[in-house]
Amino acid sequence: METRAFQRIYTKIEEITKATCTIRASGVGYEELAMVAGRAAQVVKIIDDRVTLQVFAGTEGIATNAEVVFMGKAPSLKVGEALAGRFFNAYGEPIDGGPKAEGEEREIGGPSVNPVRREQPSELITTGIAGIDLNNTLVTGQKIPFFADPDQPFNQVMAMVAMRAKADKIILGGIGLTNDDYLYFKNVFENAGALHRIVSFVNTTEDPPVERLLVPDMALTAAEYFAVEKNEKVLVLLTDMTLYADALSIVSNRMDQIPSKDSMPGSLYSDLAKLYEKAVQFESGGSITIIAVTTLSGGDITHAIPDNTGYITEGQLFLRRDTEIGKVIVDPFRSLSRLKQLVIGKKTRADHPQVMNAAVRLYADAANARTKLENGFDLTDYDERALEFARAYSERLLAIDVNIDTEKMLEIGWELFARYFSQAEVGMKQELMDKYWKAD
Amino acid sequence: MKDTAQHTKGKVSGIIANLVIVQVDGPVAQNEICFIRHSDTPLMAEVIKVLGDKAYVQVFESTRGLQPGMEVDFAGHMLEATLGPGILSKNYDGLMHDLNTMTGVFLKRGEYTAAFDTEKKWGFTPLAQAGEKVTAGSWLGEVRENSIPHKIMVPFKLEGQYTLQSLAGPGEYPVTETIAILTDSRGQEIPVSMMQQWPVKRAVKAYQGKPRPFKLLETGVRTIDTLNPIVEGGTGFIPGPFGSGKTVMQQAISKQAEADIVVVAACGERANEVVDLFTEFPELDDPWTGRKLMERTTIIANTSNMPVAAREASVYTAMAIAEYYRSMGLKVLLLADSTSRWAQALREMSNRMEELPGPDAFPMDLPAIISNFYSRAGIVYLNNGQTGSITFIGTVSPAGGNLKEPVTESTKKVARCFYALSQQRADSKRYPAIDPIESYSKYLEYPELQKTLNEKIAPNWINLVEQLKNILLRGKEAAEQINILGDDGVSIDTHLVFWKAEAVDEIILQQDAFDPVDARTPIRRQKYMADKILEVTGTNLSFDSYEEVNPYFKRVIATLKQMNYSEFESEGFRQYEEELRQILEERKTG
Numbered sequence A: 001m002e003t004r005a006f007q008r009i010y011t012k013i014e015e016i017t018k019a020t021c022t023i024r025a026s027g028v029g030y031e032e033l034a035m036v037a038g039r040a041a042q043v044v045k046i047i048d049d050r051v052t053l054q055v056f057a058g059t060e061g062i063a064t065n066a067e068v069v070f071m072g073k074a075p076s077l078k079v080g081e082a083l084a085g086r087f088f089n090a091y092g093e094p095i096d097g098g099p100k101a102e103g104e105e106r107e108i109g110g111p112s113v114n115p116v117r118r119e120q121p122s123e124l125i126t127t128g129i130a131g132i133d134l135n136n137t138l139v140t141g142q143k144i145p146f147f148a149d150p151d152q153p154f155n156q157v158m159a160m161v162a163m164r165a166k167a168d169k170i171i172l173g174g175i176g177l178t179n180d181d182y183l184y185f186k187n188v189f190e191n192a193g194a195l196h197r198i199v200s201f202v203n204t205t206e207d208p209p210v211e212r213l214l215v216p217d218m219a220l221t222a223a224e225y226f227a228v229e230k231n232e233k234v235l236v237l238l239t240d241m242t243l244y245a246d247a248l249s250i251v252s253n254r255m256d257q258i259p260s261k262d263s264m265p266g267s268l269y270s271d272l273a274k275l276y277e278k279a280v281q282f283e284s285g286g287s288i289t290i291i292a293v294t295t296l297s298g299g300d301i302t303h304a305i306p307d308n309t310g311y312i313t314e315g316q317l318f319l320r321r322d323t324e325i326g327k328v329i330v331d332p333f334r335s336l337s338r339l340k341q342l343v344i345g346k347k348t349r350a351d352h353p354q355v356m357n358a359a360v361r362l363y364a365d366a367a368n369a370r371t372k373l374e375n376g377f378d379l380t381d382y383d384e385r386a387l388e389f390a391r392a393y394s395e396r397l398l399a400i401d402v403n404i405d406t407e408k409m410l411e412i413g414w415e416l417f418a419r420y421f422s423q424a425e426v427g428m429k430q431e432l433m434d435k436y437w438k439a440d
Numbered sequence B: 001m002k003d004t005a006q007h008t009k010g011k012v013s014g015i016i017a018n019l020v021i022v023q024v025d026g027p028v029a030q031n032e033i034c035f036i037r038h039s040d041t042p043l044m045a046e047v048i049k050v051l052g053d054k055a056y057v058q059v060f061e062s063t064r065g066l067q068p069g070m071e072v073d074f075a076g077h078m079l080e081a082t083l084g085p086g087i088l089s090k091n092y093d094g095l096m097h098d099l100n101t102m103t104g105v106f107l108k109r110g111e112y113t114a115a116f117d118t119e120k121k122w123g124f125t126p127l128a129q130a131g132e133k134v135t136a137g138s139w140l141g142e143v144r145e146n147s148i149p150h151k152i153m154v155p156f157k158l159e160g161q162y163t164l165q166s167l168a169g170p171g172e173y174p175v176t177e178t179i180a181i182l183t184d185s186r187g188q189e190i191p192v193s194m195m196q197q198w199p200v201k202r203a204v205k206a207y208q209g210k211p212r213p214f215k216l217l218e219t220g221v222r223t224i225d226t227l228n229p230i231v232e233g234g235t236g237f238i239p240g241p242f243g244s245g246k247t248v249m250q251q252a253i254s255k256q257a258e259a260d261i262v263v264v265a266a267c268g269e270r271a272n273e274v275v276d277l278f279t280e281f282p283e284l285d286d287p288w289t290g291r292k293l294m295e296r297t298t299i300i301a302n303t304s305n306m307p308v309a310a311r312e313a314s315v316y317t318a319m320a321i322a323e324y325y326r327s328m329g330l331k332v333l334l335l336a337d338s339t340s341r342w343a344q345a346l347r348e349m350s351n352r353m354e355e356l357p358g359p360d361a362f363p364m365d366l367p368a369i370i371s372n373f374y375s376r377a378g379i380v381y382l383n384n385g386q387t388g389s390i391t392f393i394g395t396v397s398p399a400g401g402n403l404k405e406p407v408t409e410s411t412k413k414v415a416r417c418f419y420a421l422s423q424q425r426a427d428s429k430r431y432p433a434i435d436p437i438e439s440y441s442k443y444l445e446y447p448e449l450q451k452t453l454n455e456k457i458a459p460n461w462i463n464l465v466e467q468l469k470n471i472l473l474r475g476k477e478a479a480e481q482i483n484i485l486g487d488d489g490v491s492i493d494t495h496l497v498f499w500k501a502e503a504v505d506e507i508i509l510q511q512d513a514f515d516p517v518d519a520r521t522p523i524r525r526q527k528y529m530a531d532k533i534l535e536v537t538g539t540n541l542s543f544d545s546y547e548e549v550n551p552y553f554k555r556v557i558a559t560l561k562q563m564n565y566s567e568f569e570s571e572g573f574r575q576y577e578e579e580l581r582q583i584l585e586e587r588k589t590g
């Protein structure tokens, strides 16, 4: 980052911690960007003339006489068409060997959309995956995370969803991505010939953790540019938001804030909401949809990170390996898309909501039957049929490698209902059963 | 409050997130409002602590770019709501600025729009006579606000008794025009317009008494109205883990409840959820009047991405508006989603001020703050003998879904209805996921409510409700037995007990909030279905083996469900009823 002539330079640091340093300075604005010994830093506290700076790359090796230069602005990104097809680091600097991207400079973490200027999301995103399209339909302007164990193939599934969704731009925010996963994403984008509609901001595991705090804001600033200025449908992928929250807790702990649950800062909810709420449907047709990943530790969703996330996002998707069929499925029990009711049965066939509900209910009956079996009880005829249904349902619909359109999913649903159950057992609205029931 | 003539000034000396420390040159009051001059933009803030000549203020805006030395003007008053005709149908931010008259797609710092149009003329009808003695809240006249009789009152701030010296005649006036002159005991004249200011953190006390609630507030939600009713002037809360259905439940209540006025405070929740209201309410009909829902509704939106400090303000703003309409003798329903976000906002500030934290780092006085807020709800006898009410229902979002946490526990002490949403019910899509056994309505124990319920619904209603609850309780026990002993390890009777409870669950408790017919069940229909279910569960049925019970009850439930989905007393409804009768005949004994 270049320095400008009129900037004042300070060289007397009074206090240094692992992530921050404090100097005496005047005329400094809150959240202003500064360079400390050439490393990017941001003002996080001002008391009289004592200014505390959070140094993103950490303070290792910084001396008390290091040069501190204030930039007179908050961290920002130059936005424009030139972003498309490029890979950047957390500061918005190219990491693909290409030139700096030119464009209009925008401060990141800008203001919120006036809620009355939002449009109700109503445009379906199709992925061909029944665990999503049939059971947990996604809509433009939605924000939804995968809640996944670290060993699950969440990045692969996310990349697949991104490639199938008809987005004008895909913005990848890689937060503590392993180098392998970074290369994987790059590869998928290239092979799909989609590079021209992708922008990536990547912090890998090799980069300093606190830098990660900038990645989502960078990605969302770029997204806002394309959605507002170009009226494009933008899909933002944020992986892994748990590492973002971990970075927040590093900073807050070093600033001696009182931690709340699970050593997370008390402001975790607001901090995450500020990012996720950038998901929006504009009146002009542009939209920002956020698909994120929140990795769990030991599957615990009551931990502060997934818990606060669940309270913010519009549903969540769980992956699970179905041992019956040996494939990964989107778990129909715990997954939920809150916005699905805006489109199902309206933008899709009228029987969609009831087919979805009935299938999940019957699948639950099968789970109960399995518990009975494990506890050594006899199964009823109904239990047996429920188990057979569950297996077919997993294999023909839920498996992540199935790629069919929603109408076909509904057809398969009806076919399975009729094969294993009576109408009373399926228990839907009679008019729908009259219309769609598949008599053999 | 201190003398307002000479306002204190100050200069910014410190900034930590939205907490700003201001060096002041004169007196400041706790909770006084001030404006920080950021270039030409004044940013609103509130004093939350004073230490010597330093005022700690929480800024209702982003503090990005603020610098030490910036000037601060103190306003001489606390955070106030502007009250007058024109509030209904409005969408406000947490500080009661009209969101619709703001410019641009993005919110701009310091764009403070007026609460309502001050130029619009309202058709005024006087209700009082010159010479009358009046006090705060006395009705002077009336205008029609969206067909609602909106009373023009003596401002709440006026203490003591006044004489109405003169009152405007019928005519069209803007809210700013003087419509009455009052004189105090010393003969001092006080002009009154149709608009007044009220500090939102203070309770309006312009009434003579607050009786115990005694009247049902119908919501059309069966598991509430039938099993654990909320009442006019009652308080309730809905705790539940994320995704368990708090918002859907509150939205259903806001659409269907038998209220004159609905104030919805979206407090630190999703913007898309208020967009639902903005989009749907102007289209949907109020089932009680046939007018559009938006006509009776005011929405206060401080969504989770809006400034945190304004989140706390938003619930108070909403309460002040509710109190204003209650004073007109109206039935007000106040909903806040989620009160946990408000508590978290308090926690964030308390932590920034390095106060000694209470449990889970919440401020020590959290229970007092919550109890004080809930106590502002209630049914009141106004000074003129009329009644008005505020029914308040808040949601609570407990961390990790664990109800042993400060916000839930503090709320449980003050709210009289407890609607516990269960993760397990939500997971198995048994919506609304209110746990019928954990939940309660303390009002059901009030003899005065029992009396009005029996009068309104049926002479033995309380008894029927007890029977339904009993069936559910016994069903739960039966389910546990079957789980432990297995299907063939228990008697056929145990299976019957279980399935009867299932029928009550599926038909009374479960209700599809998105089905046009099922979503709202008027009380007469609830009574009918309660009778129907009790008829089913009261029928003696015979089975040869337990294996016959499950498929048989599935048919019974499926038929009853079709009744729920059909228009009440329609031909289809009757047909399913007949079908049900035949199914019961098949196995009826004695």
Ligand SMILES: Nc1ncnc2c1ncn2[C@@H]1O[C@H](COP(=O)(O)OP(=O)(O)OP(=O)(O)O)[C@@H](O)[C@H]1O
Residues within 6 Å of the ligand: A310, A311, A312, A336, A337, A338, A339, A341, B240, B241, B242, B243, B244, B245, B246, B247, B248, B249, B269, B397, B431, B432, B433, B511, B512, B513, B514
């Ligand atoms: N009565 C109902 N009928 C049908 N579906 C429902 C019902 N209640 C809840 N749901 C389903 O559950 C989802 C979550 O409900 P809701 O948004 O009300 O949860 P919440 O408790 O408010 O969660 P959060 O705390 O995260 O805001 C809804 O989007 C809907 O799919």
Ligand SMILES: [Mg+2]
Residues within 6 Å of the ligand: B246, B247, B248, B269, B337
């Ligand atoms: Mg909610």
